[in-house]
Amino acid sequence: MVNRALTHCQLVPGIAPTMQAALDEWTTVEPKLAERAAALELSTAHSDVMPFDAGQCAAPLPRSYHWVDGSAYVNHVELVRKARGADMPATFWTDPLVYQGGSDDLLGARDDAPFGDTAWGIDLEAEVAVITDDVPMATTPEAAASHIKLVTLVNDWSLRALIPGELAKGFGFYQSKPATAFSPVAVTPDELGDAWRDSKVHLPLISRINGKDFGRPDAGVDMTFSFAQLIAHVTKTRKLGAGAIVGSGTVSNYDRSRGSSCLAEKRTLEQMESGSPRTPFLQFGDRVSIEMLDAGGNSIFGALDNRVVKAGS
Protein backbone atom coordinates (compact mmCIF):
# COMPACT_ATOMS: atom_id res chain seq x y z
CA MET A 1 0.00 0.00 0.00
CA VAL A 2 1.63 3.23 -1.19
CA ASN A 3 0.40 6.76 -0.55
CA ARG A 4 -0.60 9.06 -3.40
CA ALA A 5 2.56 11.15 -3.13
CA LEU A 6 4.62 7.94 -3.46
CA THR A 7 6.62 8.91 -0.37
CA HIS A 8 5.39 6.36 2.16
CA CYS A 9 4.17 2.78 2.18
CA GLN A 10 2.81 0.15 4.50
CA LEU A 11 2.65 -3.63 4.45
CA VAL A 12 -0.91 -4.90 4.85
CA PRO A 13 -0.54 -8.62 5.63
CA GLY A 14 -3.72 -8.55 7.69
CA ILE A 15 -5.70 -7.58 4.59
CA ALA A 16 -3.86 -9.53 1.89
CA PRO A 17 -0.43 -11.18 1.96
CA THR A 18 0.18 -10.59 -1.77
CA MET A 19 -1.29 -8.61 -4.67
CA GLN A 20 -2.51 -11.90 -6.18
CA ALA A 21 -4.31 -12.77 -2.94
CA ALA A 22 -5.95 -9.33 -2.96
CA LEU A 23 -7.14 -9.79 -6.54
CA ASP A 24 -8.40 -13.34 -5.81
CA GLU A 25 -10.75 -11.88 -3.17
CA TRP A 26 -11.09 -8.33 -4.47
CA THR A 27 -14.73 -7.79 -3.51
CA THR A 28 -14.01 -8.31 0.17
CA VAL A 29 -10.44 -7.02 0.18
CA GLU A 30 -10.90 -3.78 -1.77
CA PRO A 31 -12.98 -1.91 0.87
CA LYS A 32 -10.37 -2.75 3.50
CA LEU A 33 -7.55 -1.56 1.25
CA ALA A 34 -9.47 1.64 0.46
CA GLU A 35 -9.99 2.32 4.15
CA ARG A 36 -6.31 1.81 4.93
CA ALA A 37 -5.30 3.95 1.95
CA ALA A 38 -7.50 6.78 3.18
CA ALA A 39 -5.88 6.55 6.61
CA LEU A 40 -2.42 6.60 5.04
CA GLU A 41 -3.34 9.81 3.16
CA LEU A 42 -4.38 11.43 6.44
CA SER A 43 -1.24 10.48 8.33
CA THR A 44 2.01 8.61 7.77
CA ALA A 45 2.76 8.74 11.49
CA HIS A 46 2.23 5.06 12.25
CA SER A 47 4.88 2.64 13.45
CA ASP A 48 4.42 0.35 10.44
CA VAL A 49 4.61 3.10 7.79
CA MET A 50 7.94 3.20 5.95
CA PRO A 51 9.50 5.57 3.42
CA PHE A 52 8.62 4.32 -0.06
CA ASP A 53 11.55 3.29 -2.25
CA ALA A 54 10.66 2.41 -5.85
CA GLY A 55 14.09 0.79 -6.16
CA GLN A 56 12.93 -1.93 -3.78
CA CYS A 57 9.79 -2.75 -5.76
CA ALA A 58 9.14 -5.95 -7.63
CA ALA A 59 6.49 -5.66 -10.34
CA PRO A 60 2.97 -5.14 -8.87
CA LEU A 61 2.49 -8.81 -9.80
CA PRO A 62 6.01 -10.31 -9.96
CA ARG A 63 4.42 -13.27 -11.70
CA SER A 64 0.93 -13.48 -13.14
CA TYR A 65 -1.23 -16.28 -14.51
CA HIS A 66 -1.99 -14.35 -17.70
CA TRP A 67 -0.38 -11.48 -19.59
CA VAL A 68 -2.02 -10.61 -22.88
CA ASP A 69 -1.02 -7.56 -24.84
CA GLY A 70 -3.13 -5.80 -27.43
CA SER A 71 -2.20 -3.59 -30.36
CA ALA A 72 -4.84 -1.01 -29.61
CA TYR A 73 -3.15 1.94 -31.36
CA VAL A 74 -3.94 0.81 -34.87
CA ASN A 75 -2.31 3.92 -36.42
CA HIS A 76 1.02 2.44 -35.23
CA VAL A 77 0.32 -0.92 -36.88
CA GLU A 78 -0.75 0.84 -40.09
CA LEU A 79 2.41 2.96 -40.13
CA VAL A 80 4.81 0.07 -39.59
CA ARG A 81 3.10 -2.02 -42.27
CA LYS A 82 3.04 0.85 -44.74
CA ALA A 83 6.78 1.29 -44.26
CA ARG A 84 7.39 -2.28 -45.38
CA GLY A 85 4.93 -1.96 -48.28
CA ALA A 86 2.24 -4.16 -46.73
CA ASP A 87 -1.38 -3.10 -46.71
CA MET A 88 -3.23 -3.45 -43.44
CA PRO A 89 -6.49 -5.43 -43.65
CA ALA A 90 -9.50 -3.19 -42.90
CA THR A 91 -10.58 -5.67 -40.20
CA PHE A 92 -7.64 -4.46 -38.07
CA TRP A 93 -9.82 -1.43 -37.22
CA THR A 94 -12.59 -3.64 -35.83
CA ASP A 95 -10.93 -6.91 -34.72
CA PRO A 96 -8.25 -6.43 -32.05
CA LEU A 97 -4.81 -7.98 -32.48
CA VAL A 98 -3.38 -9.51 -29.28
CA TYR A 99 -0.50 -11.74 -28.29
CA GLN A 100 0.17 -13.59 -25.08
CA GLY A 101 3.39 -12.78 -23.24
CA GLY A 102 5.44 -14.69 -20.70
CA SER A 103 4.02 -14.00 -17.26
CA ASP A 104 6.21 -16.11 -14.97
CA ASP A 105 9.00 -13.54 -14.88
CA LEU A 106 7.90 -9.91 -14.74
CA LEU A 107 10.58 -7.32 -14.03
CA GLY A 108 10.38 -4.64 -11.36
CA ALA A 109 10.63 -0.95 -12.25
CA ARG A 110 14.33 -0.66 -11.44
CA ASP A 111 15.49 -4.19 -12.24
CA ASP A 112 18.20 -4.61 -14.83
CA ALA A 113 16.72 -5.93 -18.07
CA PRO A 114 18.97 -8.77 -19.28
CA PHE A 115 19.45 -9.61 -22.96
CA GLY A 116 21.83 -12.07 -24.61
CA ASP A 117 22.91 -9.99 -27.59
CA THR A 118 22.44 -6.43 -28.85
CA ALA A 119 22.25 -7.90 -32.38
CA TRP A 120 18.75 -9.05 -31.35
CA GLY A 121 17.56 -5.43 -31.84
CA ILE A 122 16.54 -4.47 -28.31
CA ASP A 123 13.58 -2.06 -28.27
CA LEU A 124 11.32 -0.54 -25.64
CA GLU A 125 7.54 -0.51 -25.93
CA ALA A 126 5.89 1.94 -23.54
CA GLU A 127 2.33 0.89 -22.72
CA VAL A 128 -0.52 1.12 -20.27
CA ALA A 129 -2.00 -2.09 -18.84
CA VAL A 130 -4.93 -3.04 -16.66
CA ILE A 131 -5.29 -5.89 -14.17
CA THR A 132 -8.61 -7.72 -13.85
CA ASP A 133 -10.47 -9.88 -11.40
CA ASP A 134 -12.15 -13.09 -12.62
CA VAL A 135 -13.81 -12.35 -15.97
CA PRO A 136 -16.35 -14.86 -17.36
CA MET A 137 -16.25 -16.21 -20.88
CA ALA A 138 -18.12 -14.12 -23.47
CA THR A 139 -18.05 -10.88 -21.47
CA THR A 140 -19.35 -7.85 -23.38
CA PRO A 141 -17.36 -4.60 -23.54
CA GLU A 142 -20.05 -3.00 -21.35
CA ALA A 143 -19.66 -5.66 -18.66
CA ALA A 144 -15.87 -5.82 -19.06
CA ALA A 145 -15.28 -2.30 -17.75
CA SER A 146 -16.22 -3.23 -14.19
CA HIS A 147 -13.64 -6.03 -14.17
CA ILE A 148 -10.76 -3.55 -14.46
CA LYS A 149 -9.39 -3.32 -10.92
CA LEU A 150 -5.94 -1.79 -11.37
CA VAL A 151 -4.00 0.24 -13.93
CA THR A 152 -0.22 0.12 -14.35
CA LEU A 153 2.57 1.02 -16.81
CA VAL A 154 4.57 -1.45 -18.87
CA ASN A 155 7.78 -1.68 -20.84
CA ASP A 156 7.09 -4.59 -23.17
CA TRP A 157 10.67 -5.06 -24.44
CA SER A 158 10.89 -6.45 -27.96
CA LEU A 159 13.72 -8.09 -29.84
CA ARG A 160 13.15 -6.62 -33.29
CA ALA A 161 15.74 -8.70 -35.13
CA LEU A 162 14.12 -11.94 -33.90
CA ILE A 163 10.56 -10.95 -34.81
CA PRO A 164 10.48 -11.44 -38.61
CA GLY A 165 11.85 -15.00 -38.46
CA GLU A 166 9.60 -15.92 -35.59
CA LEU A 167 6.41 -14.49 -37.10
CA ALA A 168 7.24 -16.18 -40.42
CA LYS A 169 6.91 -19.53 -38.62
CA GLY A 170 3.24 -18.65 -38.17
CA PHE A 171 2.67 -19.12 -34.41
CA GLY A 172 3.41 -15.58 -33.24
CA PHE A 173 5.98 -14.20 -30.81
CA TYR A 174 7.92 -16.18 -28.26
CA GLN A 175 11.70 -15.70 -28.20
CA SER A 176 11.25 -12.17 -29.54
CA LYS A 177 9.36 -11.09 -26.40
CA PRO A 178 11.57 -11.32 -23.30
CA ALA A 179 10.53 -10.50 -19.71
CA THR A 180 8.27 -7.43 -19.46
CA ALA A 181 8.91 -4.63 -16.94
CA PHE A 182 6.26 -2.86 -14.83
CA SER A 183 5.96 0.44 -12.99
CA PRO A 184 6.58 0.42 -9.21
CA VAL A 185 2.91 0.98 -8.43
CA ALA A 186 -0.48 -0.05 -9.79
CA VAL A 187 -3.45 2.20 -8.98
CA THR A 188 -7.21 1.73 -8.89
CA PRO A 189 -8.90 3.46 -11.86
CA ASP A 190 -10.61 6.02 -9.59
CA GLU A 191 -7.15 7.40 -8.72
CA LEU A 192 -6.97 8.65 -12.31
CA GLY A 193 -10.02 10.88 -11.84
CA ASP A 194 -11.28 12.41 -15.08
CA ALA A 195 -8.34 10.95 -16.96
CA TRP A 196 -10.02 7.51 -16.73
CA ARG A 197 -12.86 7.63 -19.28
CA ASP A 198 -14.31 4.99 -21.61
CA SER A 199 -11.85 2.43 -20.20
CA LYS A 200 -8.92 4.46 -21.52
CA VAL A 201 -6.24 6.55 -19.74
CA HIS A 202 -6.35 10.08 -21.16
CA LEU A 203 -2.86 11.25 -20.23
CA PRO A 204 0.52 11.43 -21.98
CA LEU A 205 2.84 8.47 -21.51
CA ILE A 206 6.38 9.77 -21.14
CA SER A 207 9.37 7.72 -22.33
CA ARG A 208 12.98 8.73 -21.93
CA ILE A 209 16.14 7.02 -23.15
CA ASN A 210 19.27 7.81 -21.13
CA GLY A 211 17.42 10.73 -19.54
CA LYS A 212 16.51 12.32 -22.88
CA ASP A 213 12.85 12.75 -23.89
CA PHE A 214 11.83 10.17 -26.45
CA GLY A 215 8.04 10.45 -26.62
CA ARG A 216 4.94 11.60 -24.81
CA PRO A 217 1.95 10.46 -26.90
CA ASP A 218 -1.43 10.65 -25.21
CA ALA A 219 -2.65 7.18 -24.21
CA GLY A 220 -6.30 8.14 -24.70
CA VAL A 221 -6.06 9.70 -28.16
CA ASP A 222 -5.96 7.20 -31.07
CA MET A 223 -6.59 4.18 -28.83
CA THR A 224 -8.81 2.28 -31.26
CA PHE A 225 -9.82 -0.41 -28.77
CA SER A 226 -10.51 0.46 -25.14
CA PHE A 227 -9.40 -1.90 -22.39
CA ALA A 228 -13.03 -3.02 -22.08
CA GLN A 229 -13.06 -3.93 -25.78
CA LEU A 230 -9.76 -5.79 -25.43
CA ILE A 231 -11.14 -7.77 -22.48
CA ALA A 232 -14.27 -8.64 -24.47
CA HIS A 233 -12.04 -9.86 -27.31
CA VAL A 234 -9.86 -12.06 -25.13
CA THR A 235 -12.84 -13.64 -23.35
CA LYS A 236 -14.61 -14.73 -26.54
CA THR A 237 -13.60 -18.39 -26.04
CA ARG A 238 -12.24 -18.50 -22.47
CA LYS A 239 -12.48 -16.80 -19.10
CA LEU A 240 -9.73 -14.74 -17.49
CA GLY A 241 -8.49 -15.50 -13.98
CA ALA A 242 -8.02 -12.84 -11.32
CA GLY A 243 -4.72 -11.06 -11.80
CA ALA A 244 -4.81 -11.24 -15.59
CA ILE A 245 -2.86 -8.34 -17.11
CA VAL A 246 -4.20 -6.82 -20.34
CA GLY A 247 -1.89 -4.41 -22.18
CA SER A 248 -2.66 -1.62 -24.61
CA GLY A 249 0.23 -2.21 -27.00
CA THR A 250 2.72 0.53 -27.86
CA VAL A 251 1.06 3.89 -27.30
CA SER A 252 1.12 5.95 -30.49
CA ASN A 253 -0.50 9.14 -31.81
CA TYR A 254 -1.14 10.30 -35.37
CA ASP A 255 0.37 13.59 -34.17
CA ARG A 256 4.02 12.65 -34.72
CA SER A 257 5.22 15.70 -32.82
CA ARG A 258 4.34 13.71 -29.67
CA GLY A 259 7.22 11.32 -30.40
CA SER A 260 7.02 7.56 -30.19
CA SER A 261 6.86 4.80 -27.57
CA CYS A 262 9.20 2.42 -29.37
CA LEU A 263 12.30 2.69 -31.52
CA ALA A 264 10.71 0.64 -34.30
CA GLU A 265 8.16 3.41 -34.90
CA LYS A 266 10.79 6.13 -34.81
CA ARG A 267 13.01 4.17 -37.20
CA THR A 268 10.05 3.64 -39.53
CA LEU A 269 9.35 7.37 -39.61
CA GLU A 270 13.03 8.08 -40.30
CA GLN A 271 13.01 5.55 -43.12
CA MET A 272 9.93 7.11 -44.70
CA GLU A 273 11.49 10.57 -44.38
CA SER A 274 15.03 9.94 -45.50
CA GLY A 275 15.21 6.39 -46.86
CA SER A 276 16.91 4.78 -43.88
CA PRO A 277 16.57 4.65 -40.08
CA ARG A 278 19.09 6.71 -38.11
CA THR A 279 18.29 5.85 -34.49
CA PRO A 280 19.94 2.62 -33.34
CA PHE A 281 18.27 0.02 -31.15
CA LEU A 282 19.28 -0.10 -27.49
CA GLN A 283 22.80 -0.94 -26.34
CA PHE A 284 24.05 -2.45 -23.08
CA GLY A 285 24.15 0.29 -20.46
CA ASP A 286 21.26 2.27 -21.94
CA ARG A 287 18.48 3.24 -19.51
CA VAL A 288 14.81 3.40 -20.42
CA SER A 289 12.48 5.41 -18.20
CA ILE A 290 8.68 5.42 -18.51
CA GLU A 291 6.31 7.53 -16.43
CA MET A 292 2.88 9.17 -16.43
CA LEU A 293 2.08 12.45 -14.64
CA ASP A 294 -1.28 13.69 -13.43
CA ALA A 295 -2.64 17.14 -14.27
CA GLY A 296 -0.65 18.53 -11.33
CA GLY A 297 2.62 17.09 -12.62
CA ASN A 298 2.83 14.34 -10.02
CA SER A 299 3.96 10.83 -10.95
CA ILE A 300 0.97 8.48 -10.74
CA PHE A 301 2.63 5.07 -10.99
CA GLY A 302 6.23 5.97 -10.16
CA ALA A 303 8.82 5.66 -12.91
CA LEU A 304 10.17 2.59 -14.62
CA ASP A 305 13.89 3.10 -15.03
CA ASN A 306 15.49 -0.11 -16.24
CA ARG A 307 19.05 -0.53 -17.46
CA VAL A 308 19.73 -2.73 -20.48
CA VAL A 309 22.40 -5.25 -19.48
CA LYS A 310 24.16 -8.27 -20.92
CA ALA A 311 22.50 -11.44 -19.58
CA GLY A 312 24.66 -13.30 -17.08
CA SER A 313 26.96 -10.32 -16.50
Place this chain on the structure above:
Amino acid sequence: MVNRALTHCQLVPGIAPTMQAALDEWTTVEPKLAERAAALELSTAHSDVMPFDAGQCAAPLPRSYHWVDGSAYVNHVELVRKARGADMPATFWTDPLVYQGGSDDLLGARDDAPFGDTAWGIDLEAEVAVITDDVPMATTPEAAASHIKLVTLVNDWSLRALIPGELAKGFGFYQSKPATAFSPVAVTPDELGDAWRDSKVHLPLISRINGKDFGRPDAGVDMTFSFAQLIAHVTKTRKLGAGAIVGSGTVSNYDRSRGSSCLAEKRTLEQMESGSPRTPFLQFGDRVSIEMLDAGGNSIFGALDNRVVKAGS
Protein backbone atom coordinates in the same frame (compact mmCIF):
# COMPACT_ATOMS: atom_id res chain seq x y z
CA MET B 1 0.00 -37.30 -3.08
CA VAL B 2 -1.49 -40.29 -4.93
CA ASN B 3 -0.29 -43.88 -4.75
CA ARG B 4 1.00 -45.67 -7.83
CA ALA B 5 -2.17 -47.76 -8.19
CA LEU B 6 -4.22 -44.53 -8.19
CA THR B 7 -6.49 -45.99 -5.51
CA HIS B 8 -5.52 -43.87 -2.50
CA CYS B 9 -4.34 -40.36 -1.78
CA GLN B 10 -3.23 -38.15 1.06
CA LEU B 11 -3.09 -34.40 1.65
CA VAL B 12 0.41 -33.26 2.58
CA PRO B 13 -0.06 -29.70 3.91
CA GLY B 14 2.91 -30.14 6.24
CA ILE B 15 5.17 -30.62 3.21
CA ALA B 16 3.59 -28.24 0.71
CA PRO B 17 0.14 -26.61 0.70
CA THR B 18 -0.10 -26.58 -3.12
CA MET B 19 1.65 -28.05 -6.14
CA GLN B 20 2.98 -24.58 -6.98
CA ALA B 21 4.46 -24.26 -3.48
CA ALA B 22 6.12 -27.66 -3.90
CA LEU B 23 7.65 -26.63 -7.24
CA ASP B 24 8.81 -23.28 -5.82
CA GLU B 25 10.90 -25.15 -3.25
CA TRP B 26 11.39 -28.46 -5.07
CA THR B 27 14.92 -29.17 -3.88
CA THR B 28 13.86 -29.24 -0.24
CA VAL B 29 10.31 -30.50 -0.79
CA GLU B 30 10.99 -33.37 -3.18
CA PRO B 31 12.81 -35.66 -0.70
CA LYS B 32 9.97 -35.25 1.79
CA LEU B 33 7.37 -36.02 -0.88
CA ALA B 34 9.39 -39.06 -1.99
CA GLU B 35 9.57 -40.35 1.57
CA ARG B 36 5.83 -39.92 2.07
CA ALA B 37 5.11 -41.54 -1.30
CA ALA B 38 7.21 -44.55 -0.36
CA ALA B 39 5.28 -44.86 2.91
CA LEU B 40 1.98 -44.65 1.02
CA GLU B 41 3.08 -47.51 -1.25
CA LEU B 42 3.83 -49.65 1.81
CA SER B 43 0.52 -48.99 3.53
CA THR B 44 -2.67 -47.04 2.98
CA ALA B 45 -3.78 -47.75 6.54
CA HIS B 46 -3.35 -44.25 7.93
CA SER B 47 -6.13 -42.05 9.23
CA ASP B 48 -5.39 -39.29 6.69
CA VAL B 49 -5.30 -41.58 3.63
CA MET B 50 -8.46 -41.36 1.50
CA PRO B 51 -9.75 -43.26 -1.52
CA PHE B 52 -8.54 -41.47 -4.66
CA ASP B 53 -11.27 -40.08 -6.92
CA ALA B 54 -10.05 -38.65 -10.24
CA GLY B 55 -13.44 -36.97 -10.58
CA GLN B 56 -12.53 -34.68 -7.69
CA CYS B 57 -9.22 -33.57 -9.21
CA ALA B 58 -8.43 -30.12 -10.46
CA ALA B 59 -5.53 -29.98 -12.91
CA PRO B 60 -2.18 -30.77 -11.22
CA LEU B 61 -1.63 -27.00 -11.49
CA PRO B 62 -5.13 -25.45 -11.73
CA ARG B 63 -3.42 -22.26 -12.82
CA SER B 64 0.20 -21.87 -13.86
CA TYR B 65 2.45 -18.91 -14.55
CA HIS B 66 3.53 -20.29 -17.92
CA TRP B 67 2.14 -22.80 -20.41
CA VAL B 68 4.07 -23.13 -23.62
CA ASP B 69 3.27 -25.81 -26.15
CA GLY B 70 5.65 -27.15 -28.78
CA SER B 71 5.01 -28.83 -32.10
CA ALA B 72 7.59 -31.52 -31.54
CA TYR B 73 6.08 -34.13 -33.89
CA VAL B 74 7.19 -32.46 -37.09
CA ASN B 75 5.73 -35.24 -39.26
CA HIS B 76 2.31 -33.96 -38.18
CA VAL B 77 3.13 -30.37 -39.18
CA GLU B 78 4.52 -31.60 -42.51
CA LEU B 79 1.39 -33.64 -43.21
CA VAL B 80 -1.08 -30.87 -42.42
CA ARG B 81 0.85 -28.36 -44.53
CA LYS B 82 1.17 -30.80 -47.42
CA ALA B 83 -2.61 -31.26 -47.38
CA ARG B 84 -3.12 -27.55 -47.93
CA GLY B 85 -0.42 -27.39 -50.61
CA ALA B 86 2.09 -25.52 -48.47
CA ASP B 87 5.71 -26.59 -48.30
CA MET B 88 7.25 -26.83 -44.86
CA PRO B 89 10.49 -24.87 -44.45
CA ALA B 90 13.45 -27.23 -43.81
CA THR B 91 14.25 -25.24 -40.65
CA PHE B 92 11.14 -26.75 -39.03
CA TRP B 93 13.25 -29.90 -38.50
CA THR B 94 15.87 -27.97 -36.49
CA ASP B 95 14.10 -24.92 -35.03
CA PRO B 96 11.17 -25.80 -32.74
CA LEU B 97 7.79 -24.17 -33.22
CA VAL B 98 6.05 -23.18 -29.97
CA TYR B 99 3.07 -21.12 -28.90
CA GLN B 100 2.07 -19.80 -25.52
CA GLY B 101 -1.29 -20.88 -24.13
CA GLY B 102 -3.60 -19.40 -21.51
CA SER B 103 -2.49 -20.66 -18.12
CA ASP B 104 -4.89 -18.93 -15.74
CA ASP B 105 -7.67 -21.46 -16.33
CA LEU B 106 -6.55 -25.07 -16.67
CA LEU B 107 -9.29 -27.72 -16.65
CA GLY B 108 -9.29 -30.80 -14.45
CA ALA B 109 -9.44 -34.27 -15.95
CA ARG B 110 -13.20 -34.68 -15.56
CA ASP B 111 -14.31 -31.05 -15.87
CA ASP B 112 -16.76 -30.19 -18.60
CA ALA B 113 -14.99 -28.36 -21.42
CA PRO B 114 -17.14 -25.34 -22.36
CA PHE B 115 -17.28 -23.92 -25.88
CA GLY B 116 -19.50 -21.22 -27.33
CA ASP B 117 -20.28 -22.77 -30.70
CA THR B 118 -19.67 -26.08 -32.46
CA ALA B 119 -19.16 -24.06 -35.64
CA TRP B 120 -15.80 -23.11 -34.16
CA GLY B 121 -14.53 -26.61 -35.11
CA ILE B 122 -13.83 -28.15 -31.70
CA ASP B 123 -10.89 -30.55 -31.78
CA LEU B 124 -8.88 -32.50 -29.23
CA GLU B 125 -5.08 -32.51 -29.16
CA ALA B 126 -3.64 -35.33 -27.06
CA GLU B 127 -0.20 -34.47 -25.77
CA VAL B 128 2.41 -35.11 -23.12
CA ALA B 129 3.75 -32.19 -21.06
CA VAL B 130 6.45 -31.63 -18.48
CA ILE B 131 6.55 -29.24 -15.54
CA THR B 132 9.81 -27.50 -14.62
CA ASP B 133 11.43 -25.79 -11.67
CA ASP B 134 13.17 -22.43 -12.19
CA VAL B 135 15.15 -22.64 -15.45
CA PRO B 136 17.79 -19.96 -16.16
CA MET B 137 18.01 -18.04 -19.42
CA ALA B 138 20.14 -19.70 -22.13
CA THR B 139 19.90 -23.22 -20.70
CA THR B 140 21.41 -25.92 -22.95
CA PRO B 141 19.46 -29.08 -23.82
CA GLU B 142 21.94 -31.04 -21.67
CA ALA B 143 21.28 -28.85 -18.64
CA ALA B 144 17.54 -28.60 -19.36
CA ALA B 145 16.86 -32.29 -18.70
CA SER B 146 17.45 -31.93 -14.96
CA HIS B 147 14.85 -29.16 -14.73
CA ILE B 148 12.04 -31.54 -15.69
CA LYS B 149 10.34 -32.32 -12.38
CA LEU B 150 6.95 -33.74 -13.39
CA VAL B 151 5.28 -35.32 -16.40
CA THR B 152 1.56 -35.10 -17.18
CA LEU B 153 -0.98 -35.54 -20.00
CA VAL B 154 -2.80 -32.76 -21.80
CA ASN B 155 -5.81 -32.19 -24.01
CA ASP B 156 -4.91 -28.94 -25.75
CA TRP B 157 -8.35 -28.25 -27.24
CA SER B 158 -8.26 -26.29 -30.50
CA LEU B 159 -10.93 -24.35 -32.35
CA ARG B 160 -10.02 -25.24 -35.92
CA ALA B 161 -12.44 -22.86 -37.63
CA LEU B 162 -10.97 -19.90 -35.75
CA ILE B 163 -7.33 -20.75 -36.47
CA PRO B 164 -6.91 -19.64 -40.11
CA GLY B 165 -8.31 -16.15 -39.50
CA GLU B 166 -6.33 -15.72 -36.32
CA LEU B 167 -3.00 -16.91 -37.75
CA ALA B 168 -3.55 -14.70 -40.80
CA LYS B 169 -3.41 -11.69 -38.45
CA GLY B 170 0.21 -12.66 -37.81
CA PHE B 171 0.42 -12.79 -34.01
CA GLY B 172 -0.40 -16.49 -33.51
CA PHE B 173 -3.17 -18.22 -31.57
CA TYR B 174 -5.35 -16.67 -28.92
CA GLN B 175 -9.11 -17.13 -29.30
CA SER B 176 -8.52 -20.39 -31.14
CA LYS B 177 -6.93 -21.97 -28.06
CA PRO B 178 -9.42 -22.24 -25.19
CA ALA B 179 -8.72 -23.65 -21.70
CA THR B 180 -6.46 -26.73 -21.75
CA ALA B 181 -7.32 -29.92 -19.78
CA PHE B 182 -4.88 -32.02 -17.76
CA SER B 183 -4.71 -35.59 -16.46
CA PRO B 184 -5.68 -36.17 -12.81
CA VAL B 185 -2.11 -36.89 -11.79
CA ALA B 186 1.39 -35.67 -12.65
CA VAL B 187 4.28 -38.04 -11.93
CA THR B 188 8.02 -37.63 -11.41
CA PRO B 189 9.99 -38.87 -14.45
CA ASP B 190 11.50 -41.77 -12.48
CA GLU B 191 7.99 -43.25 -12.16
CA LEU B 192 8.15 -43.90 -15.91
CA GLY B 193 11.18 -46.18 -15.53
CA ASP B 194 12.73 -47.18 -18.85
CA ALA B 195 9.95 -45.41 -20.73
CA TRP B 196 11.59 -42.07 -19.80
CA ARG B 197 14.66 -41.81 -22.04
CA ASP B 198 16.31 -38.83 -23.77
CA SER B 199 13.71 -36.51 -22.20
CA LYS B 200 10.91 -38.28 -24.10
CA VAL B 201 8.12 -40.60 -22.95
CA HIS B 202 8.39 -43.85 -24.92
CA LEU B 203 4.83 -45.13 -24.52
CA PRO B 204 1.64 -45.00 -26.58
CA LEU B 205 -0.73 -42.13 -25.85
CA ILE B 206 -4.29 -43.44 -26.04
CA SER B 207 -7.18 -41.21 -27.16
CA ARG B 208 -10.82 -42.23 -27.24
CA ILE B 209 -13.85 -40.32 -28.48
CA ASN B 210 -17.14 -41.41 -26.93
CA GLY B 211 -15.42 -44.56 -25.67
CA LYS B 212 -14.19 -45.59 -29.11
CA ASP B 213 -10.46 -45.89 -29.83
CA PHE B 214 -9.21 -42.93 -31.82
CA GLY B 215 -5.42 -43.21 -31.69
CA ARG B 216 -2.48 -44.66 -29.80
CA PRO B 217 0.66 -43.23 -31.39
CA ASP B 218 3.88 -43.71 -29.44
CA ALA B 219 4.95 -40.46 -27.77
CA GLY B 220 8.66 -41.36 -28.07
CA VAL B 221 8.74 -42.34 -31.75
CA ASP B 222 8.90 -39.40 -34.20
CA MET B 223 9.29 -36.78 -31.45
CA THR B 224 11.72 -34.55 -33.33
CA PHE B 225 12.48 -32.29 -30.36
CA SER B 226 12.82 -33.74 -26.86
CA PHE B 227 11.44 -31.85 -23.88
CA ALA B 228 15.02 -30.85 -23.05
CA GLN B 229 15.40 -29.34 -26.53
CA LEU B 230 12.07 -27.54 -26.19
CA ILE B 231 13.14 -26.07 -22.84
CA ALA B 232 16.45 -24.92 -24.36
CA HIS B 233 14.48 -23.24 -27.15
CA VAL B 234 12.08 -21.40 -24.86
CA THR B 235 14.88 -20.15 -22.57
CA LYS B 236 16.93 -18.56 -25.36
CA THR B 237 15.87 -15.03 -24.39
CA ARG B 238 14.17 -15.49 -20.98
CA LYS B 239 14.09 -17.71 -17.93
CA LEU B 240 11.21 -19.99 -16.94
CA GLY B 241 9.64 -19.79 -13.49
CA ALA B 242 8.95 -22.86 -11.35
CA GLY B 243 5.71 -24.52 -12.43
CA ALA B 244 6.16 -23.73 -16.11
CA ILE B 245 4.38 -26.33 -18.25
CA VAL B 246 6.04 -27.31 -21.54
CA GLY B 247 3.93 -29.36 -23.96
CA SER B 248 4.94 -31.73 -26.73
CA GLY B 249 2.29 -30.74 -29.25
CA THR B 250 -0.09 -33.26 -30.79
CA VAL B 251 1.52 -36.70 -30.63
CA SER B 252 1.79 -38.19 -34.11
CA ASN B 253 3.54 -41.15 -35.76
CA TYR B 254 4.52 -41.70 -39.39
CA ASP B 255 2.94 -45.13 -38.89
CA ARG B 256 -0.62 -44.07 -39.63
CA SER B 257 -1.98 -47.40 -38.37
CA ARG B 258 -1.44 -45.95 -34.88
CA GLY B 259 -4.23 -43.47 -35.46
CA SER B 260 -4.08 -39.78 -34.62
CA SER B 261 -4.21 -37.51 -31.59
CA CYS B 262 -6.38 -34.83 -33.17
CA LEU B 263 -9.26 -34.72 -35.62
CA ALA B 264 -7.43 -32.26 -37.87
CA GLU B 265 -4.82 -34.90 -38.67
CA LYS B 266 -7.42 -37.60 -39.29
CA ARG B 267 -9.42 -35.26 -41.53
CA THR B 268 -6.25 -34.35 -43.44
CA LEU B 269 -5.52 -38.04 -44.08
CA GLU B 270 -9.12 -38.58 -45.21
CA GLN B 271 -8.86 -35.63 -47.55
CA MET B 272 -5.63 -36.93 -49.08
CA GLU B 273 -7.18 -40.39 -49.48
CA SER B 274 -10.62 -39.53 -50.80
CA GLY B 275 -10.69 -35.81 -51.57
CA SER B 276 -12.67 -34.73 -48.54
CA PRO B 277 -12.69 -35.20 -44.77
CA ARG B 278 -15.36 -37.56 -43.39
CA THR B 279 -14.90 -37.30 -39.63
CA PRO B 280 -16.69 -34.29 -38.12
CA PHE B 281 -15.27 -32.10 -35.40
CA LEU B 282 -16.61 -32.57 -31.87
CA GLN B 283 -20.23 -31.90 -30.93
CA PHE B 284 -21.80 -30.93 -27.59
CA GLY B 285 -22.11 -34.05 -25.48
CA ASP B 286 -19.07 -35.79 -26.98
CA ARG B 287 -16.54 -37.17 -24.51
CA VAL B 288 -12.79 -37.22 -25.08
CA SER B 289 -10.66 -39.57 -23.02
CA ILE B 290 -6.86 -39.56 -22.96
CA GLU B 291 -4.69 -42.02 -21.05
CA MET B 292 -1.27 -43.66 -20.97
CA LEU B 293 -0.60 -47.18 -19.68
CA ASP B 294 2.64 -48.62 -18.38
CA ALA B 295 4.10 -51.91 -19.65
CA GLY B 296 1.86 -53.75 -17.18
CA GLY B 297 -1.29 -52.09 -18.52
CA ASN B 298 -1.78 -49.79 -15.52
CA SER B 299 -2.84 -46.18 -15.98
CA ILE B 300 0.10 -43.92 -15.11
CA PHE B 301 -1.55 -40.49 -14.95
CA GLY B 302 -5.22 -41.48 -14.62
CA ALA B 303 -7.53 -40.72 -17.51
CA LEU B 304 -8.73 -37.40 -18.81
CA ASP B 305 -12.39 -37.81 -19.65
CA ASN B 306 -13.90 -34.41 -20.47
CA ARG B 307 -17.32 -33.79 -21.92
CA VAL B 308 -17.73 -31.11 -24.60
CA VAL B 309 -20.50 -28.76 -23.46
CA LYS B 310 -22.14 -25.54 -24.54
CA ALA B 311 -20.64 -22.64 -22.56
CA GLY B 312 -23.03 -21.19 -20.00
CA SER B 313 -25.33 -24.22 -20.11
